[in-house]
Amino acid sequence: MAVLVSKEHERxxxxxxxxxxxxxxxxxxxxxxxxxxKRLEKLTNSLTIKNLIPQKKGKGTLLAYLExxxxxxxxxxxxxxxxxxxxxxxxxxxxxxxxxxxxxxKDRGPYREHLWYCYRLGGYPRKLSQKMKWGEWVTxxxxxxxxxxxxxxxxxxxxxxLQAKTVPREQIRMFAPCVNKLLCNIDIxxxxxxxxxxxxxxxxxxxxxxxxxxxxxxxxxxxxxxxxKSIEGKxxxxxxxxxxxxxxxxxxxxxxxxxxxx
Numbered sequence: 001m002a003v004l005v006s007k008e009h010e011r012x013x014x015x016x017x018x019x020x021x022x023x024x025x026x027x028x029x030x031x032x033x034x035x036x037x038k039r040l041e042k043l044t045n046s047l048t049i050k051n052l053i054p055q056k057k058g059k060g061t062l063l064a065y066l067e068x069x070x071x072x073x074x075x076x077x078x079x080x081x082x083x084x085x086x087x088x089x090x091x092x093x094x095x096x097x098x099x100x101x102x103x104x105x106k107d108r109g110p111y112r113e114h115l116w117y118c119y120r121l122g123g124y125p126r127k128l129s130q131k132m133k134w135g136e137w138v139t140x141x142x143x144x145x146x147x148x149x150x151x152x153x154x155x156x157x158x159x160x161x162l163q164a165k166t167v168p169r170e171q172i173r174m175f176a177p178c179v180n181k182l183l184c185n186i187d188i189x190x191x192x193x194x195x196x197x198x199x200x201x202x203x204x205x206x207x208x209x210x211x212x213x214x215x216x217x218x219x220x221x222x223x224x225x226x227x228x229k230s231i232e233g234k235x236x237x238x239x240x241x242x243x244x245x246x247x248x249x250x251x252x253x254x255x256x257x258x259x260x261x262x
Contacts, residue, residue, distance in 0.1 A: 001025060001083060003090035004033040007097060014093075016086050032082065033094060036075050040098040043071040047103075058105045062121075062134040068103055069122025072115065092116065111148065117141045123153055128160040136172040143176040145183035145199075155197045159204060168211055174224055175207035181231045182238065195242040202241050205252035206231075213258065222256070230255045 002025040006012040013021050013029050047053050047064055054060040072095060076082040082091070092115040096104065105114035121129055121137055132140075146152045160167070182199050191199070210227060213220050234254055240246040246254075 001087055002029040003087055003094050004029045005090055005093040014090050016084070016090065032075070035081060036091075036094055037098050039071050039075050040095060043067060044098075044100055053100060054102045057102055060103055060134070062130065062132075062137070064103060065118045065134055066121055066126065066129055068099065068115070069118035069120070071122075072119045073122045088116065088119070089113070112142060120153060124157055124160070128157060131160050131163055131166050132172065133169070136167065136169055139172055139176050143180055145179040145188060146176070149188055149196070151193055151196055152200065155200050159200075170214070171207050171211040174210050174227065175203055177224055177228055178203035178206050178231065181228045191242070194244070198242050198244060198248060199238075202248040202251045205248045206255050209252050209256055209258075213256070227255060230257075 002013040002015040002018070002021045004011060005014045011026075011030075013026055015021055015025065044053070047067060052061060052064040052067070054064065072091070076085075076088070076091065089110060092113055095115060099115075108114075117138060120141060129137075140146055140156075179200060182203055186199075188196065206227065210222065214222075234251070237246055237251060237254065241248060241251045
């Protein structure tokens with residue numbers, strides 16, 4: 001399929017992996033553009049009424065970005081309108097024609113696209129999305145072991161549903177580097193869901209146990225870089241974690257040097 005990516009001077013269309021764009025594809029892209037313009041106009045009006053349009057680019061709230069994500073998902077949820085999710089990077093170009101600049105963010109490259117993060121956040125139930133601040137969501141989505149892996153969202157939604165309170169910032173700042181360290185030498189897309197989820201769970205148990213220990217023991221001062229070095233020294237155990245031979249809890253204890261607090 002094709003997506004309208006510019007209207008300056010003339011209408012310009014793009015498609016992923018296509019050498020040419022047919023007239024029917026252009027017409028489909030124009031219908032998508034009209035739907036997107038209408039939905040984002042509704043979004044802007046709603047956020048204006050709620051006083052959620054930020055004063056500056058990059059200064060929005062989680063609720064504002066969640067609404068952006070919901071709007072983008074509304075446009076793409078019908079497969080007849082948007083059948084190929086691979087075209088999402090082109091949709092961001094189309095959407096930026098209509099979204100207020102204050103709701104956007106500076107360009108950080110194709111893999112750290114602000115609208116992609118809003119879109120992913122919009123896939124979570126509203127109540128769960130608010131268990132972290134926007135900055136923590138960015139930390140999560142920035143992580144190489146998570147950034148282009150949609151299966152993470154399935155695992156993390158379930159994990160958040162078990163959280164009685166908001167997730168502490170320090171725990172997230174430990175979790176993301178642990179994920180990256182565990183998966184840095186692995187072809188993530190070749191992992192089964194069970195193998196991948198065991199890796200995420202191991203990183204979560206390391207981060208949550210570390211944060212609990214740090215909170216309860218005033219003399220405990222193990223830093224993130226020390227934990228990552230410990231993971232490097234225990235890489236030989238990772239296959240057993242992925243296969244379920246060693247539990248994520250036990251692996252976390254090996255990494256941190258103490259059993260998980262009950």
